[in-house]
Amino acid sequence: MGLTRFSQDAGNSDDVLSVAVEQVKDPESVVVKIKEHLGEHFEQHYVKRKNRVYVTVRKEAVRKCAKFIFESLGARLSTVTCVDKNFRFELIYHFTFDNTGLVLNIKCLIPKYEPKVESVSEIIFGANWIEREIKDLFGVEFVGHPNPERLILSDDWPENEYPLRRRLIE
Amino acid sequence: MPETIIPIGPYHPALKEPEFFQLIVEGEKIVDVKMRMGYIHRGIEFLASKKTIHQIPVLVERICGICSHCHPTCFCQAVEDAGDIEVPDRARYIRTIIAELERIHSHLLWAGVAAHLIGYDTLFMYFWRYREPVCNLFELLTGNRQNYAMECVGGVRRDIDFKMSKDKILKVLSEIKPAILRLANSIAEDPVVKARMVGIGVLSQHDARKYCVVGPTARGSGLKIDVRICEPYDAYKEVGVDMKVFTEGDAMARTLVRIHEVLESMEIIGRAIDAIPNGPIQVELKEPPKGEGVGKVEAPRGEDIHYVALNGTVIPERLKVRAPSYVNLPSLTPQLIGHDIADAPIIIGAVDPCMSCTDRMVSIVDRKRNDKVILSLEELAQFGRKNKNPLKVRR
Numbered sequence: 001m002g003l004t005r006f007s008q009d010a011g012n013s014d015d016v017l018s019v020a021v022e023q024v025k026d027p028e029s030v031v032v033k034i035k036e037h038l039g040e041h042f043e044q045h046y047v048k049r050k051n052r053v054y055v056t057v058r059k060e061a062v063r064k065c066a067k068f069i070f071e072s073l074g075a076r077l078s079t080v081t082c083v084d085k086n087f088r089f090e091l092i093y094h095f096t097f098d099n100t101g102l103v104l105n106i107k108c109l110i111p112k113y114e115p116k117v118e119s120v121s122e123i124i125f126g127a128n129w130i131e132r133e134i135k136d137l138f139g140v141e142f143v144g145h146p147n148p149e150r151l152i153l154s155d156d157w158p159e160n161e162y163p164l165r166r167r168l169i170e
Numbered sequence: 171m172p173e174t175i176i177p178i179g180p181y182h183p184a185l186k187e188p189e190f191f192q193l194i195v196e197g198e199k200i201v202d203v204k205m206r207m208g209y210i211h212r213g214i215e216f217l218a219s220k221k222t223i224h225q226i227p228v229l230v231e232r233i234c235g236i237c238s239h240c241h242p243t244c245f246c247q248a249v250e251d252a253g254d255i256e257v258p259d260r261a262r263y264i265r266t267i268i269a270e271l272e273r274i275h276s277h278l279l280w281a282g283v284a285a286h287l288i289g290y291d292t293l294f295m296y297f298w299r300y301r302e303p304v305c306n307l308f309e310l311l312t313g314n315r316q317n318y319a320m321e322c323v324g325g326v327r328r329d330i331d332f333k334m335s336k337d338k339i340l341k342v343l344s345e346i347k348p349a350i351l352r353l354a355n356s357i358a359e360d361p362v363v364k365a366r367m368v369g370i371g372v373l374s375q376h377d378a379r380k381y382c383v384v385g386p387t388a389r390g391s392g393l394k395i396d397v398r399i400c401e402p403y404d405a406y407k408e409v410g411v412d413m414k415v416f417t418e419g420d421a422m423a424r425t426l427v428r429i430h431e432v433l434e435s436m437e438i439i440g441r442a443i444d445a446i447p448n449g450p451i452q453v454e455l456k457e458p459p460k461g462e463g464v465g466k467v468e469a470p471r472g473e474d475i476h477y478v479a480l481n482g483t484v485i486p487e488r489l490k491v492r493a494p495s496y497v498n499l500p501s502l503t504p505q506l507i508g509h510d511i512a513d514a515p516i517i518i519g520a521v522d523p524c525m526s527c528t529d530r531m532v533s534i535v536d537r538k539r540n541d542k543v544i545l546s547l548e549e550l551a552q553f554g555r556k557n558k559n560p561l562k563v564r565r
Binding site for chain 1: 207
């Protein structure tokens with residue numbers, strides 16, 4: 001069959017760098033490194049299972065933390081989830097390590113009366129749309145976002161109304 | 171400075187899906203791109219917070235008509251992760267076989283659309299001809315050509331009698347394999363296809379990483395990203411996957427990645443059918459799972475990720491869906507800038523955008539004339555076919 005002819009154009013997976021920097025293999029050592037880097041901004045962590053680690057950080061340190069994980073540890077930002085926790089919003093940054101499959105979930109809590117957090121879009125271009133979507137649906141303001149326009153909601157949607165925000169339960 | 175915007179969408183006859191791209195042009199060259207999404211935002215995440223974990227696989231299956239197996243699998247994985255539920259071996263193999271068949275049909279569909287976008291309609295029809303038997307296989311195995319409804323939390327809903335269907339599956343695959351190899355050779359060597367795809371829409375490895383792209387778009391730019399390899403779910407650990415990575419980062423590289431994947435998927439299906447164990451196809455849930463979980467699946471377009479937060483009832487507190495096109499589409503900006511308008515359809519097409527998954531726009535503006543030229547994507551595709559000199563090979 002013609003496979004040989006076609007395969008001559010095939011790429012070789014061995015001589016390709018997976019990422020610019022070497023990735024860390026062990027989940028615990030990732031947590032230790034983040035703890036060292038963040039210092040007092042690191043709050044707690046738990047390992048759900050081998051490849052699922054949840055780390056809670058203070059909201060002041062989100063940008064610093066994302067920069068460290070993306071640039072120094074070599075992870076990729078999969079997405080950001082916002083969860084409405086009555087008086088607070090919980091932002092979860094899902095980072096993926098592509099050689100081990102580790103999903104590192106960086107959590108931070110922000111108060112609902114002042115939903116503001118630093119944007120990571122300047123560091124990670126891929127976060128641009130994700131942050132605009134969260135701004136549309138939950139009304140979380142990302143300080144320093146390069147293009148904070150609407151993404152999902154139509155232009156005639158009323159201001160200060162957010163579809164996924166829940167009513168406060170006292 | 172006046173500028174010309176060429177809008178593509180939100181409603182246009184070529185891609186059949188609503189998105190709005192604004193291409194800002196200077197003469198023939200694209201200088202900037204604006205995208206706007208949200209035309210088919212259906213509030214799936216909100217709906218999911220009203221339904222039970224048994225109803226949600228049916229709901230998330232309808233996010234996308236092409237990768238309709240990946241979303242339910244991903245959701246089930248997230249719930250299984252939260253509740254530490256072990257899926258039986260036979261169910262894992264059935265999920266793998268359906269997922270790989272879906273990859274074949276999705277990539278063949280894409281290859282047809284890409285051939286149509288560069289004006290090579292013969293190739294388009296050939297690809298779709300060989301996609302048809304795969305859809306028929308789905309009908310045989312699951313009862314549906316699309317939206318297979320195979321998934322449930324803790325396993326699969328229906329068993330497949332592989333004693334009956336094994337010969338049929340292998341016969342169809344052995345029939346379309348030489349045909350796809352022939353078409354692959356014609357893509358790799360045809361001067362017209364090369365002129366339209368080689369060096370077009372280049373996404374460098376650095377940009378690919380900055381934009382966090384996934385799937386064939388990432389693998390075409392030299393990033394080794396494949397969930398099936400880095401975190402083997404289902405039966406991929408047992409059957410094994412061979413990943414092909416290209417470093418060119420252009421439309422051609424992504425095409426070759428996909429064609430290699432079609433061929434690899436056929437191998438995987440063959441190995442999985444041979445190795446499928448007997449046994450139960452699902453586990454019974456004793457009580458609703460509690461906690462949070464992340465599910466990851468390699469959809470035909472790349473990594474699909476679901477996050478679910480469960481509070482011990484059958485209705486989840488939060489379901490977050492991130493489809494692969496959502497991260498691949500923003501990477502169109504560096505790809506389109508500097509290219510001719512005629513190349514825009516194939517560049518947009520080459521990332522295999524799925525608007526239903528992404529749900530989120532491109533228009534073209536001439537900065538010198540400040541007149542807004544409005545073209546539909548069909549007109550643009552025709553313009554591309556007429557005005558492009560196919561003999562001008564860039565590389």
